[in-house]
Amino acid sequence: MNSPIPIKVDELRLGMFIQLPLSWLQHPFPTSSFRITSGEQIGLLRSLGLSTLHYIPAKSVPEAQVTEGDSDPQPPQALQPKNESGTQADDTQARDTSSCHARYQHASLTYGQIMADASRQPLGARAVAQALVHECMAELEDRDSCAIRLLADCHVDGTAAHAVNVMVLALLLGRSLGLHEQRLAELGLAALLHDIGKSALPRHVAEPGAPLAGAELQRYRAHVGESVALGQRMELPSDVLIAIAQHHEAADGSGHPLQLLAEDLGQGGQIVALINAYDRLCNPLFGMPPLTPHEAVSELYAHRAARFDSGILAAFIRLMGVYPPGSLVQLLDGRYALVTRVHPAQPLRPMVKLPAAPGEAFTLDLAQEGAPAIRRSVRPSQVPPEILDQLQPGSRICYYFERVAAPPEKDGAP
Known part of the structure; x- marks a missing residue:
């Protein structure tokens, strides 16, 4: 039947x-x-x-013909990172995280320099920006497999953090879409500099912590034109300027400043617009409450899909996973965890941070044999306060990428 x-x-x-x-x-x-x-x-x-x-x-x-594909979850104390002791695995994770923090901090400080120099030394600022993008691209070269890493306790300026987040995710998404080197470099440059015009705005307008209205709201929205004008002074390539100009546009015509439709938008502009929207859901302006990364992906997919190219949106969701880094989740065994790293090849089995002894936590790769699956995503308010303190999700979502080993193929895999 x-x-x-x-x-x-x-x-x-x-x-x-x-x-x-x-x-x-x-x-x-x-x-x-x-x-x-x-x-x-x-x-x-x-x-x-x-x-x-x-x-x-x-x-x-028939049930008798089925061989169990996965064993039942083991008790929490039996779960240790495969082929390593918990201490060794946590030391490795600490080194990897420290390296990502250092590179992220370098990128953020460099962006601050670019913002400070863009008006008075535009060509010098462009050279610094191009060098930063090429540094990141060099890190991606010869890396068959890159994972997205959550950086907690990332104490950097909000404007710089947003710019680096958008650049990092744009480079990873562009790479997954198969962009060649020049186009990828231009995408990374547009992503990094999409808000460069905010350097001319007062802090409370550039990074508003409360709703704006009237002239101040119009001034905020004018940052798109200011960014394009400053980009012209920096003599940025035309495709970079177009992507910057379109980073608040939408495929359904609901964006600004020109209410362009899908057929009027370039690929670079659509990529930057999508990632900009995602990061602003997680790290919002105007006093809006932040969404968890899982909620942000769900919002884009379920309620804002018409604003984006369907192929680019699907590729972005594959890149980030259903539970992007920074998502709080509850495992099948009942424990709460913080997603810290997602491997594109295993989006449903990320690396997570779990509470251990009071004031401590350890990492667990859910892809290892015997690890519990994720039951659901949760909001911070749904996690007991003492556990939330151990997980320390942080008030700002910051991302970088790291090289990881490709997951082993399962028996019988093509």
């Missing part, structure tokens, strides 16, 4: 091919239709809060 049949969640068994009545971002599985191969999957399905779903008998197999 090929027709779907309703079934109660409590009646699920191994071998059933099921269909979920949920969008991709509302559940932790790679697809919404699949055959159940493990008890862990059944546990996750029951945790979704559904009373019934559908299964297709024709695509199902």
Whole structure:
């Protein structure tokens, strides 16, 4: 029988091919239709809060023919990073994080220099900006696999942090889209300098901590034109200037300042606009409450998809994962965790930070055998305060990239 049949969640068994009545971002599985191969999957399905779903008998197999694909989660104390002691793994993570912090701090300080010099020494500021972008591109060269790393306690200027975040994610997204070197360099430059015109604005207008109105709101929106004008003085390439000019436009015509439509937008402008929107959901202006990275991705996918190119949006979601770094999650075993690193090849099995002894925490790679899966995303208000203090998610989301080993192929993989 090929027709779907309703079934109660409590009646699920191994071998059933099921269909979920949920969008991709509302559940932790790679697809919404699949055959159940493990008890862990059944546990996750029951945790979704559904009373019934559908299964297709024709695509199902008897339970006796199913080999458990995943073992049940082990108790928390049994979980240690594979082939390493907890101390060794945490030391490695600490070194990697320290290196990312240093590179991020360097990029942020360099951006501050560019902002200070752009008006009086525009060509010198352009040279510094180009050198920074090429430094980042050089770090990406010969790296078959890069993961996105969360940087907590990132005490840098908000304007600089935003610029570096957008540049880092734009370079990674452009790389995943297959942009050649020159186009990638121009994308990185536009991403870094998209708000350069804010250097002429008062601090309370450039980085407003409360809603603006009237003349001040118009002055804030004028930063797009100011950025283009300053970019012209810096003699930036035309494609860079176009991307800067379009970083607040939207494919459905709802953006500003020109209300352009999709056919009028360049790829660079659409990429910068998407990443700018994502970072402003996580690190908002105008006194708006921040969204968690998971909520931000969900908002873009579920409510703002018409504003962006569908292919670029899909590539961005693949890059960030369902639970981007900085997301607070609850695991299947009930523990709360902070996502600290996402490997594009295993978006549902990120690296997380877990509470240990009071005042301490340790990292765990959820891709390792026996590690629990993620049950759901949670907001900070849903996490017990003493656990939240140990996880220390930070008030600002900052990202950098690091080289990671490609995950081993599973037996039978092509």
